[in-house]
Amino acid sequence: MDSSRRETIVQVTGVLAGSGIILWALLAPPPEGFDGAMQSVLAVFATTLVLWLTKAVPYVVSATASVVLLFALDGVESFSAAASGFASTLVFFLLLLLLLGQSISKVGLDEWFASELLSTESQSPHPVRSLAKYTLVLSFVMPSAVARAVTFIPIVREMSNAYGLSHDSDFERASFLVLGHVNPIASMSLMTGGGMAIITSELIQNEVRPITWLEWATLMVPPVILLYSLSALTAERIYDSRSEITEASNDRNGQPDAQEHTVDSNTDFTRDQTIVGAVLFGTVLLWIIGSLVGLPTIVPAVFAIFVLALPGVDIITTTDVKELSWGILFVIGAMFSILDAMEATGTLTYIVNLLTSVVPFEILTHWQSIAVLLGLAVLMRVFFSTASAAIVVVTPIILRFGERLQVNQLYLALSVLLIVGSTTILPFNTTSVLLSFDRGPLSNVDVAVFGLVTMVYAAVVITISWTVYWPLLT
Numbered sequence: 001m002d003s004s005r006r007e008t009i010v011q012v013t014g015v016l017a018g019s020g021i022i023l024w025a026l027l028a029p030p031p032e033g034f035d036g037a038m039q040s041v042l043a044v045f046a047t048t049l050v051l052w053l054t055k056a057v058p059y060v061v062s063a064t065a066s067v068v069l070l071f072a073l074d075g076v077e078s079f080s081a082a083a084s085g086f087a088s089t090l091v092f093f094l095l096l097l098l099l100l101g102q103s104i105s106k107v108g109l110d111e112w113f114a115s116e117l118l119s120t121e122s123q124s125p126h127p128v129r130s131l132a133k134y135t136l137v138l139s140f141v142m143p144s145a146v147a148r149a150v151t152f153i154p155i156v157r158e159m160s161n162a163y164g165l166s167h168d169s170d171f172e173r174a175s176f177l178v179l180g181h182v183n184p185i186a187s188m189s190l191m192t193g194g195g196m197a198i199i200t201s202e203l204i205q206n207e208v209r210p211i212t213w214l215e216w217a218t219l220m221v222p223p224v225i226l227l228y229s230l231s232a233l234t235a236e237r238i239y240d241s242r243s244e245i246t247e248a249s250n251d252r253n254g255q256p257d258a259q260e261h262t263v264d265s266n267t268d269f270t271r272d273q274t275i276v277g278a279v280l281f282g283t284v285l286l287w288i289i290g291s292l293v294g295l296p297t298i299v300p301a302v303f304a305i306f307v308l309a310l311p312g313v314d315i316i317t318t319t320d321v322k323e324l325s326w327g328i329l330f331v332i333g334a335m336f337s338i339l340d341a342m343e344a345t346g347t348l349t350y351i352v353n354l355l356t357s358v359v360p361f362e363i364l365t366h367w368q369s370i371a372v373l374l375g376l377a378v379l380m381r382v383f384f385s386t387a388s389a390a391i392v393v394v395t396p397i398i399l400r401f402g403e404r405l406q407v408n409q410l411y412l413a414l415s416v417l418l419i420v421g422s423t424t425i426l427p428f429n430t431t432s433v434l435l436s437f438d439r440g441p442l443s444n445v446d447v448a449v450f451g452l453v454t455m456v457y458a459a460v461v462i463t464i465s466w467t468v469y470w471p472l473l474t
Helices: 003-027 036-054 059-072 089-106 109-121 127-139 145-163 170-188 195-207 213-238 241-251 271-293 298-308 318-322 326-345 347-358 366-381 387-404 409-422 431-439 444-473
Strands: none
Touching: 003 036, 036 059, 036 326, 036 347, 059 326, 089 145, 089 195, 089 271, 089 298, 089 318, 089 326, 109 271, 127 145, 127 170, 127 213, 145 170, 145 431, 170 195, 170 213, 170 409, 170 431, 170 444, 195 213, 195 326, 195 387, 195 409, 213 271, 213 409, 213 444, 271 298, 326 347, 326 387, 347 387, 366 387, 366 409, 366 444, 387 409, 409 444, 431 444
16 A cells, blocks of 8 residues: 555544544533533544644644634633634744744755855764754754754765765764754754744743743753753764764775865855844844843744844745744644633543543652653654644643642653653654655664664653752752
């Protein structure tokens, strides 16, 4: 059976399963402990997850349908309540950051930065390490891990050519592990680093307590850099590209002829690159200052986009807005709407009570309970095609468990982010991994094994952070 037919079968199954769940809500009496509103909300929640996991219809369509169903099935009292998630700061903040990231790619700042890697590191004895270093640095100004992967894949190809290596070499395997698995980890270091961090910060703001951009950076940069470094070094060691490169260099009489395969590198910024670079610097500066004076994080982002869209600047245009990933924005807005409804009707509390009765938390120690919660997060994460979608569904449920078990809510939310953002078992679990799997020499075994390695590293980093580092700061 070819992949397109298999995909169609999965999609049709998703539509049928979702329809069956809605029919259950319409025709079946509510289970014991449920009322009609709770049954409707749970049915919409389950149907939405099925449609998202099977990708039966575009995300915008399934997200819109979930909002309408919340209202039509009397899960909420009004349509405004059904669409409450779209009023979240998160949706607009992520929209602004997507535009900002798009402007970086549009003016070629990402390509300029990446070309410096080849021009300055093409003869490095540790090219995989250099690749990881440059990807990490770029993550502080370019939120999208997928965009970073797309930027560096041609650079990896060029470096392979420069060293005279084939495209199924150990160097490329290690490099594509860095671009697929390790690269997204960097996005967790800053609150504005990508969808995973933005969603988690919003959930912390709503469910736990206020957290500023600077506080997030203080809490997360050291753990993320440790996790990133361990993962990158392991990728380099799993496939010993250094000996391969040394051998190739010797075969080519000492040094690889990098000059034959270089990307043009120009140290001078263009006018648009200078503007975007200056705006980025100003935005980060305002985020830092704003953390100290109480300026909302979304304000500097609005300022940045407004400047880039001004007449005469015209870096962000109507076309750029049309090309945004509207699907992920609708997914987040719809899921926050569903979570609001689950909270208002008591459905979330019911689910937590049900799972608590199944898992014997009362006989577990404090640390065993935390381990079980993070294990549940990993288990649920495997079913999602993006970590951002997993976090928006998983984190509120885990936080509610943590509240019941009197676990530190802030530490738990950050830990869920670290473990979910570091776990990729199947190629479709993370977009950058799927991209690397598709364009590189990685196998399903490579993806699963290294995904388990980064998951274990995340568990180690969480333990160190929870017991040593975070208590020093809070």
